[in-house]
Amino acid sequence: MIPDSDSDGRRRRQRRKAARPQEIIASALELFVDRGFAGTKLEDVARRAGVSKGTLYLYFESKEALFQAVVQEMVLPELARVEQEVREFDGSAAVLLQRLVNHWWDVVGETRLCGLPKLMIAEAANFPEQARFYVEQVIDRARRLFAAILEKGIRQGEFREMELSVAVRVLMAPLVFAAIWERSLAPFDKECCDVREYLEFHLDTFLRGIAAETPVKRNG
Amino acid sequence: MIPDSDSDGRRRRQRRKAARPQEIIASALELFVDRGFAGTKLEDVARRAGVSKGTLYLYFESKEALFQAVVQEMVLPELARVEQEVREFDGSAAVLLQRLVNHWWDVVGETRLCGLPKLMIAEAANFPEQARFYVEQVIDRARRLFAAILEKGIRQGEFREMELSVAVRVLMAPLVFAAIWERSLAPFDKECCDVREYLEFHLDTFLRGIAAETPVKRNG
Amino acid sequence: MIPDSDSDGRRRRQRRKAARPQEIIASALELFVDRGFAGTKLEDVARRAGVSKGTLYLYFESKEALFQAVVQEMVLPELARVEQEVREFDGSAAVLLQRLVNHWWDVVGETRLCGLPKLMIAEAANFPEQARFYVEQVIDRARRLFAAILEKGIRQGEFREMELSVAVRVLMAPLVFAAIWERSLAPFDKECCDVREYLEFHLDTFLRGIAAETPVKRNG
Amino acid sequence: MIPDSDSDGRRRRQRRKAARPQEIIASALELFVDRGFAGTKLEDVARRAGVSKGTLYLYFESKEALFQAVVQEMVLPELARVEQEVREFDGSAAVLLQRLVNHWWDVVGETRLCGLPKLMIAEAANFPEQARFYVEQVIDRARRLFAAILEKGIRQGEFREMELSVAVRVLMAPLVFAAIWERSLAPFDKECCDVREYLEFHLDTFLRGIAAETPVKRNG
DNA sequence: TATGAATGAGACTTCATTCAT
DNA sequence: AATGAATGAAGTCTCATTCAT
Numbered sequence: 001m002i003p004d005s006d007s008d009g010r011r012r013r014q015r016r017k018a019a020r021p022q023e024i025i026a027s028a029l030e031l032f033v034d035r036g037f038a039g040t041k042l043e044d045v046a047r048r049a050g051v052s053k054g055t056l057y058l059y060f061e062s063k064e065a066l067f068q069a070v071v072q073e074m075v076l077p078e079l080a081r082v083e084q085e086v087r088e089f090d091g092s093a094a095v096l097l098q099r100l101v102n103h104w105w106d107v108v109g110e111t112r113l114c115g116l117p118k119l120m121i122a123e124a125a126n127f128p129e130q131a132r133f134y135v136e137q138v139i140d141r142a143r144r145l146f147a148a149i150l151e152k153g154i155r156q157g158e159f160r161e162m163e164l165s166v167a168v169r170v171l172m173a174p175l176v177f178a179a180i181w182e183r184s185l186a187p188f189d190k191e192c193c194d195v196r197e198y199l200e201f202h203l204d205t206f207l208r209g210i211a212a213e214t215p216v217k218r219n220g
Numbered sequence: 221m222i223p224d225s226d227s228d229g230r231r232r233r234q235r236r237k238a239a240r241p242q243e244i245i246a247s248a249l250e251l252f253v254d255r256g257f258a259g260t261k262l263e264d265v266a267r268r269a270g271v272s273k274g275t276l277y278l279y280f281e282s283k284e285a286l287f288q289a290v291v292q293e294m295v296l297p298e299l300a301r302v303e304q305e306v307r308e309f310d311g312s313a314a315v316l317l318q319r320l321v322n323h324w325w326d327v328v329g330e331t332r333l334c335g336l337p338k339l340m341i342a343e344a345a346n347f348p349e350q351a352r353f354y355v356e357q358v359i360d361r362a363r364r365l366f367a368a369i370l371e372k373g374i375r376q377g378e379f380r381e382m383e384l385s386v387a388v389r390v391l392m393a394p395l396v397f398a399a400i401w402e403r404s405l406a407p408f409d410k411e412c413c414d415v416r417e418y419l420e421f422h423l424d425t426f427l428r429g430i431a432a433e434t435p436v437k438r439n440g
Numbered sequence: 441m442i443p444d445s446d447s448d449g450r451r452r453r454q455r456r457k458a459a460r461p462q463e464i465i466a467s468a469l470e471l472f473v474d475r476g477f478a479g480t481k482l483e484d485v486a487r488r489a490g491v492s493k494g495t496l497y498l499y500f501e502s503k504e505a506l507f508q509a510v511v512q513e514m515v516l517p518e519l520a521r522v523e524q525e526v527r528e529f530d531g532s533a534a535v536l537l538q539r540l541v542n543h544w545w546d547v548v549g550e551t552r553l554c555g556l557p558k559l560m561i562a563e564a565a566n567f568p569e570q571a572r573f574y575v576e577q578v579i580d581r582a583r584r585l586f587a588a589i590l591e592k593g594i595r596q597g598e599f600r601e602m603e604l605s606v607a608v609r610v611l612m613a614p615l616v617f618a619a620i621w622e623r624s625l626a627p628f629d630k631e632c633c634d635v636r637e638y639l640e641f642h643l644d645t646f647l648r649g650i651a652a653e654t655p656v657k658r659n660g
Numbered sequence: 661m662i663p664d665s666d667s668d669g670r671r672r673r674q675r676r677k678a679a680r681p682q683e684i685i686a687s688a689l690e691l692f693v694d695r696g697f698a699g700t701k702l703e704d705v706a707r708r709a710g711v712s713k714g715t716l717y718l719y720f721e722s723k724e725a726l727f728q729a730v731v732q733e734m735v736l737p738e739l740a741r742v743e744q745e746v747r748e749f750d751g752s753a754a755v756l757l758q759r760l761v762n763h764w765w766d767v768v769g770e771t772r773l774c775g776l777p778k779l780m781i782a783e784a785a786n787f788p789e790q791a792r793f794y795v796e797q798v799i800d801r802a803r804r805l806f807a808a809i810l811e812k813g814i815r816q817g818e819f820r821e822m823e824l825s826v827a828v829r830v831l832m833a834p835l836v837f838a839a840i841w842e843r844s845l846a847p848f849d850k851e852c853c854d855v856r857e858y859l860e861f862h863l864d865t866f867l868r869g870i871a872a873e874t875p876v877k878r879n880g
Numbered sequence: 881t882a883t884g885a886a887t888g889a890g891a892c893t894t895c896a897t898t899c900a901t
Numbered sequence: 902a903a904t905g906a907a908t909g910a911a912g913t914c915t916c917a918t919t920c921a922t
Binding site: 474475476477478479558560561562563564565566568571572574575576579580602603605606607609610613614616617618620621624625627628629630631633637638641642644645646647648649650651 | 699794795825838
């Protein structure tokens with residue numbers, strides 16, 4: 001059968017059109033993260049996405065709307081994926097934590113998403129709406145992932161009793177901080193150390209720190 | 221001697237004049253932290269400092285120069301003070317760490333300086349010069365303070381052997397992160413927990429995590 | 441003969457195609473009148489005409505060309521029709537005037553043409569070419585219609601002697617003004633009075649005002 | 661006494677500053693009348709007022725706000741002046757009308773205010789708020805002036821009974837139309853007649869048309 | 881020293897026009 | 902013939918910076 005060139009062409013065009021918003025969002029994320037919202041010119045976003053200034057306005061009503069799209073459309077799909085994969089984890093709580101931390105860095109730390117925490121921190125005061133969204137839809141969901149594992153560890157006797165909400169924050173802080181640091185001051189840090197090593201040290205120390213206290217005694 | 225009322229007035233005015241740059245810098249810090257560099261209008265800085273727009277230019281050549289002054293003149297005096305006080309600390313390494321962490325939060329966490337980390341992270345890419353300065357003159361000096369204590373603890377047999385540069389980063393990350401968080405997303409976090417409690421948990425866990433291994437006791 | 445369905449379809453399409461320019465012109469007139477030339481977006485013209493933006497350019501070279509078409513193609517056919525009908529009028533000059541005024545409002549006042557005077561007045565300075573065309577081809581022709589009747593009335597002794605060019609302007613001013621008002625400020629006029637009543641009063645007063653002075657006859 | 665040059669200088673500056681808005685409004689009126697609101701560039705308004713683009717925004721929040729100021733601040737002072745002068749008129753109703761018409765053309769027809777009717781007619785649909793203001797605060801007030809005189813004439817037996825609201829509209833239409841015409845199509849009208857002559861003819865005809873019908877008395 | 885009116889470069893945004901499909 | 906995505910010139914508006922007072 002002869003392929004219908006017309007419908008084919010339209011399909012290709014539409015595929016291109018459908019991809020545009022994502023390309024623009026990706027460009028915007030890069031620049032917003034690097035230069036901040038106010039410091040980013042839409043002309044640069046357009047150039048980086050390979051379109052003209054006017055084209056941005058076919059897909060986003062304003063610079064603010066583009067910011068909103070960056071926050072919402074970048075993060076939710078990734079987050080859902082992480083949650084799904086975490087659900088399939090198996091093993092002791094300590095092993096689960098290790099996997100989650102490594103996985104988190106694979107997915108968030110080393111992709112474009114890495115910049116989002118920095119961006120939200122920098123622009124929170126200027127975009128209260130988005131800040132609230134980010135805390136509730138991203139941070140809180142991540143906290144729940146970690147909290148579930150800690151709780152499981154406590155139930156299984158691997159970890160000592162602790163205030164979960166505090167522990168989760170302490171556990172996550174170095175992770176998020178690593179992402180922030182990578183996209184901000186790391187390039188100016190001469191003795192920048194390896195992130196994986198840093199994460200490993202953190203996790204190792206943290207696990208020792210929350211280990212159930214000497215099961216030997218209990219048995220004694 | 222008859223007090224020269226005129227010279228008195230002049231002195232008061234000069235005192236005020238001498239304070240001007242500091243008032244401007246303080247205003248600028250607040251706004252830069254809140255809104256970012258590009259998002260801050262000099263008119264707002266001026267209004268907050270109680271001077272006119274033109275007056276800013278009597279003290280600072282440009283907006284960039286004001287940013288530089290904010291970074292350099294806010295931080296160095298405070299930092300020197302912290303270092304001095306730390307030198308006078310005494311006790312076990314664990315106790316010293318505890319004191320430093322608490323002291324750090326007293327001085328940095330709960331004053332206007334609290335915003336500086338957030339500001340530098342947000343503007344690093346736009347101000348490489350200042351970013352380098354901040355990493356070298358602030359971050360690195362703080363690292364040295366913490367490293368010295370960790371090293372002392374290892375020497376004294378309180379802490380196990382560890383890679384210092386990594387350990388220091390892990391130890392500091394939650395501290396710096398707390399400061400950043402307070403000035404950014406904390407207002408949007410419903411379950412915001414108490415910082416002191418968070419710091420205490422972190423330090424406690426960390427100290428357990430790096431405690432020298434004392435198998436003897438377990439067996440005893 | 442077997443009806444050629446294909447040629448039939450083509451004919452229908454061509455009929456539709458032939459109507460396109462008129463539909464576009466009608467849409468443009470409405471919007472130009474409402475919002476002015478610069479205030480009208482071609483996208484809105486297209487939407488109102490039920491075509492796409494690009495289609496406009498198949499029929500009109502530019503926005504300016506469309507304006508020109510609006511002025512020229514709307515008015516000439518109508519005007520010719522009015523002139524033809526006036527030629528068929530019969531009766532005393534006063535009756536003719538009455539018929540012309542009413543006819544004028546039937547044709548111009550209560551159709552889409554009503555907006556044209558307002559449009560030309562608003563855009564005259566921006567479109568000198570069209571303004572000249574409008575004055576010469578529309579206004580002047582209308583003046584000639586009225587002038588002919590006035591002249592006839594004078595010849596027949598119905599009206600007193602007068603400067604025709606002035607009288608025609610005074611006679612027409614309230615007519616044109618009514619059309620302008622209807623399409624502009626009338627919606628904001630709470631005590632908007634009935635146009636027919638207004639026209640009747642005008643004509644009645646005007647006819648009394650130019651009546652030949654024959655007090656003798658009245659008394660006779 | 662030596663004049664205080666400083667206070668003098670300030671006074672001169674302030675006088676200049678106080679005059680700025682009026683200069684800008686006058687420039688804007690001219691251009692809005694000529695080219696319409698959307699067709700007028702703020703840069704041209706600024707150039708004509710002898711200031712820079714940015715200066716406009718020291719005095720007017722937006723282009724819309726400037727339009728509003730043009731409508732409101734141009735017309736009210738002039739209108740009040742006319743009303744005051746009319747109150748001082750004296751004589752028969754016919755004479756008063758004559759004075760008012762001539763006065764109206766002196767003040768409105770031959771000054772910059774002349775353009776306002778055209779502007780309002782052109783922009784009514786785009787500025788409903790201003791349109792309503794104009795009808796209520798300008799048109800209606802003018803109608804009341806004319807209505808009062810007609811009523812007086814009727815009471816005094818000079819004019820026949822008539823529906824005042826209609827009569828006033830018919831009386832005013834040629835006046836307003838003259839102003840509109842002058843600022844729009846007149847430059848393209850080859851046989852443009854003298855306005856004073858036109859007004860005189862209108863008034864003369866109108867007065868004859870509304871004269872009380874008492875031919876008997878004249879002869880009696 | 882201090883002011884704040886004035887400036888104009890540069891940003892965001894709109895929309896007439898083009899062109900591949 | 903018809904579409905509508907894409908373009909970029911041009912307009913509105915902001916704000917760092919200057920300067921007369």
